[in-house]
Amino acid sequence: MPGSIKDRVAIVGMGCTQFGTHWDKGPGDLIVEAVQEAYEDAGINEERIGACYVGTLFSMGGRAVSEPLRMQYKPVTRLENACASGHEALRAGAYAIAAGIYDVVLCVGFEKLKDEGMSGLPGMENRTCTHYQSTMPGVFAMMANKYFDRYGIKPEEGKEMLAKISVKSHANGFLNPKSHLKRKLTIEQVMNAPIIAQPLGLFDCCGVSDGAAAAILCSPDIAKEFRPDPVYIKALQICAGPSTGRMLKNYDYTHVEESVRAAKAAYEEAGVKNPREEISMAEVHDCFSITEAVTMEDLGFSERGKVKDDIDAGTFHLDGKLPVQPDGGLKCFGHPIGASGIRMVYELYLQLQGRADKRQLKDPTLGLAHNMGGEPYMPLTSVVIVGN
Amino acid sequence: MAGITSFGAYIPWHRINRELFSGAWGGFNAPGERSVAYYDEDSLTMAVEAAIDCLGDEDAGKLDGLFFASTTSPYREKQCSPIMAMALDMRRDIRTADFNTSLRSGSIAMAQAVDTVKAGSAGRVMVAMADMRMGGLSGFNEQLIGDGGAAFIIGNDNVIAEIEEIYSISDELTGTWRSQNDVYVCSWEDRMIQDEGYTPVLTEAISGILKKTGLEAKDITKAVVDNPGDPRGHSKLLADLGFTPEQIQEPITMFMNVGFCGCAHAPMMLVSCLETAKPGDKILFAGSGAGADVMIMQVTDNIEKLPKKRGMSQHLAVKQPLERYNAILQWRDLVQIEAARRPEKQHNKISAIWRERKSILSLYGKKCNKCGCIQYDNGANSTGPIRICAECQSLDDFEDYRFADKQGEVFSFTNDQLAPTIDPPSSVVLIDFKEGGRAFFDLTDRVAEDVKIGMGVEMTFRKIHFDRGYVNYFWKARPVRFDN
Incomplete structure (x- = not known):
């Protein structure tokens, strides 16, 4: 890699709405709330913003944000990169700062999903109408079945392993005032929930939520003009693969190659040698419990095929060695697609500044956020590392 | 001499015990079960299945024609055989034709294939027929009608059953019909159809071909004749023509396991007959409906070299019983089901x-x-x-x-x-x-x-x-x- 983003961009203001089913709020409400919080956090207003980058899956153009914010003729660009759209907006903003084109930019991620009259995402069929009839829970369920089969885990054991992941995230989400799902669960409740796609049950699946999140980025030399405790971007990586896991027999369906590659590049960019030891906390794309399990291995936090040992040991709990989803994750904080990437960084930012209240971890220094859009055999992934 | 060089059949995996009909609607039920095409099947897909069985390891690229017969073509306007030719991986320079509307479309298509081959217009022609008609809900036809298909290759080489003679009768009697707008089969009183249609027409046609060929009933090894109605009428007809029970391709297996399969019914019985036929056998085959087509076939030594087919016997044996009647209503889109709370499917492009x-x-x-x-x-x-x-x-x-x-x-x-x-x-x-x-x-x-x-x-x-x-x-x- 010829260049690195490490320490070339600072985050000096962030905002995030309550995530959830906002029947009484439209996308404009969510965007205004998240951006206003970020402005106040940085102590600025719209005049200071040089450009704006918007990550969202289902809206058209930059005006989706410029309109509700009544932005005064600024360069506003909408970016879409599946579930990594939020990280993509951050990346565009950070690169603009690093290039020296702007000194302060606004990055916004949002999604208003709860106007469809159903759970889940609006349709994404293929052009020839020949796509197999499976939902996202279905294709991740196939990953769980394959993981159990490959490592000789009995279906009941596998269900329990996954249940522990959801129980942990629900415990964290319970402590978070802005999370979508605030309910503590037991392993039995998770295991006995209705099946969505065998073997995944209701509580193996993340929330489908409305929400928005925003970040103010600036160049490091002016960062302390805004806040005494800026957070610095250490790595920003995106990875799209050839989508051949469903075509070639060498794909094992128990890992996500794009996550492995994005993480490797991010560690190199941030100078991380041993992620399990050096990363203080992580917010990963736990769209389903199995996804979090496999991601622990893909990010190098757990050994291949051994994540069960770490789950059993509580490694990823708030009081564990490497807390994962301190804010509740997609599972409980919720998953408004375009907002999620920036929401993850929002939690890392609060933790690094010591502002995470009941969830506060002890002296974190480096946080990792990971997104994954699409099926395990052909996703788009992102890994972002921030630190103080 | 032109004749059949291979055969195949298809019966859907799903069957419904006729007790489920009376359980759903009251009234009484006929004995046995009938086949039910799955929600993703239609006459075209069943004909493709039968054709695949018929082909076996043969190269479809060497066929020169494809005839599709069905009274339940998925399209009123749009030829289906070119879709099937793609599925079967056939060439483009072939003769294709669809034979629709007649309950003897199957035998008509076979006769046309024989004539096409005899005329030298094509070397080998695949004929595939299937039907999935519907009787009115709760009625007796709903119980009696089944779904299935058959297929034959007609050619000059490696013939397993030479088709020595074809004799046809045209007869006008509107016994069963469906208009452009009918979903379910309409029919006149079954006694009249039996007395003035089925019995006299088949008697005339079978007598006619025997006379034309100088054969007598005793020369026929098996008479394969369909039974659109009561199987007992079928036995009486053939007995009156001088056939003994041993000479008759029995209709009960189809009745008890499959049901009446429209224009594929007689061809499916013919497949059953050919599965156990021996060299030297002489077969009389008839398809009926608004007249009849009768054929005399001579089974050759080649039948012993024909690779084993799934045919009727294996399809009859491998099946899945339905647990509830209303599956049929769902599969045939006959009732409005509450839409899933999922994205609506997009239109086909x-x-x-x-x-x-x-x-x-x-x-x-x-x-x-x-x-x-x-x-x-x-x-x-x-x-x-x-x-x-x-x-x-x-x-x-x-x-x-x-x-x-x-x-x-x-x-x-x-x-x-x-x-x-x-x-x-x-x-x-x-x-x-x-x-x-x-x-x-x-x-x-x-x-x-x-x-x-x-x-x-x-x-x-x-x-x-x-x-x-x-x-x-x-x-x-x-x-x-x-x-x-």
């Missing part, structure tokens, strides 16, 4: 489907000329095209590779309760083809609880999407149904 027709209808993928990688792309954006090799990234350097006749193994699976499907859960499999290649497919004709990693699957041609009158056909996987 005929241009997109057309340009990938070889991938979709013929199930062709690619084999890389550089690295040998066998690949099929049933992708998130579209099925096909493959321009760059998934393995070595070579550009446009492939030969076409057909997956339709290949078996595979389940690499992983799910039973998805959320995906909207007519018979939930949606069983989806990622399969590794034994000879190379991997792809996702819907799994049909399955018991969801039995789906396992490592399970053997084969490909079957099905309806995948119906929208605004257009049927999108594609291939699905199914658990291997037969040994051969």
Whole structure:
């Protein structure tokens, strides 16, 4: 890699709405709330913003944000990169700062999903109408079945392993005032929930939520003009693969190659040698419990095929060695697609500044956020590392 | 002499015990069970299945024609045999024709194929027939009618049953009919159809062909005659013509297991007859409806060399009973089901489907000329095209590779309760083809609880999407149904 983003961009203001089913709020409400919080956090207003980058899956153009914010003729660009759209907006903003084109930019991620009259995402069929009839829970369920089969885990054991992941995230989400799902669960409740796609049950699946999140980025030399405790971007990586896991027999369906590659590049960019030891906390794309399990291995936090040992040991709990989803994750904080990437960084930012209240971890220094859009055999992934 | 060179049959996997009809509607039920085409099957897909059985290991590229017969063609305007020719992987320079509306469309198509071959217009012609008519709900026809198909190759070489004579009668009696707007079969009183249609017409036709050929009833090894109505009337007709019970291809097996399969019924009985026929046998075959076609066939020594077919016997044996009557109402879209709270399916894009027709209808993928990688792309954006090799990234350097006749193994699976499907859960499999290649497919004709990693699957041609009158056909996987 010829260049690195490490320490070339600072985050000096962030905002995030309550995530959830906002029947009484439209996308404009969510965007205004998240951006206003970020402005106040940085102590600025719209005049200071040089450009704006918007990550969202289902809206058209930059005006989706410029309109509700009544932005005064600024360069506003909408970016879409599946579930990594939020990280993509951050990346565009950070690169603009690093290039020296702007000194302060606004990055916004949002999604208003709860106007469809159903759970889940609006349709994404293929052009020839020949796509197999499976939902996202279905294709991740196939990953769980394959993981159990490959490592000789009995279906009941596998269900329990996954249940522990959801129980942990629900415990964290319970402590978070802005999370979508605030309910503590037991392993039995998770295991006995209705099946969505065998073997995944209701509580193996993340929330489908409305929400928005925003970040103010600036160049490091002016960062302390805004806040005494800026957070610095250490790595920003995106990875799209050839989508051949469903075509070639060498794909094992128990890992996500794009996550492995994005993480490797991010560690190199941030100078991380041993992620399990050096990363203080992580917010990963736990769209389903199995996804979090496999991601622990893909990010190098757990050994291949051994994540069960770490789950059993509580490694990823708030009081564990490497807390994962301190804010509740997609599972409980919720998953408004375009907002999620920036929401993850929002939690890392609060933790690094010591502002995470009941969830506060002890002296974190480096946080990792990971997104994954699409099926395990052909996703788009992102890994972002921030630190103080 | 022109004749049959191969045969095949198809009976849907699903059967319904007729007790479920009286259980649902009250009244009484006939004994036995009938076949029920699955929600993703129609007459076209059943005819393709029968044709695949008929072909066996033969190369469809060597056939010169394809005739499709059905009174339940999926289209009122649109020829179906070219869709089937794609599914079967036939050439473009062939004679195709659809024979519709008559309950003897099957025998008409066979007679036309014989004449086409005799005239030298085609060397070998595939004739495939299937029907899935519907009797009015709660009525007796709903119990008696079944779904199924048959197929024959007509040619001059390696003939297993020479067709020595064909004799036809045209007769006007509106006994059963469906207008342009009817979904269910309409009919006049069955006694009149028996007394003034079926019995005198078949008597005239069978007597006529015997006279024309100088044969007597005793010269016939088996009389294969359909029975659109009471099977007892069928036996009386043939007894009155001088046939002994041993000479009659019995109609009871079809009645008790399958039901009356419209224009495919007599051909399916003929398949049963040919499965046990011996060299030297003389067969009288008749299809009836608004007249009759009768044929005299001479079985040759070649029948002993014909590879074993799934035929009627294996299809009869491998089946899945329905647990509830209302499955039929769902599968035939006869009741309005509450829409799933899922995204509505998009409209078919005929241009997109057309340009990938070889991938979709013929199930062709690619084999890389550089690295040998066998690949099929049933992708998130579209099925096909493959321009760059998934393995070595070579550009446009492939030969076409057909997956339709290949078996595979389940690499992983799910039973998805959320995906909207007519018979939930949606069983989806990622399969590794034994000879190379991997792809996702819907799994049909399955018991969801039995789906396992490592399970053997084969490909079957099905309806995948119906929208605004257009049927999108594609291939699905199914658990291997037969040994051969």
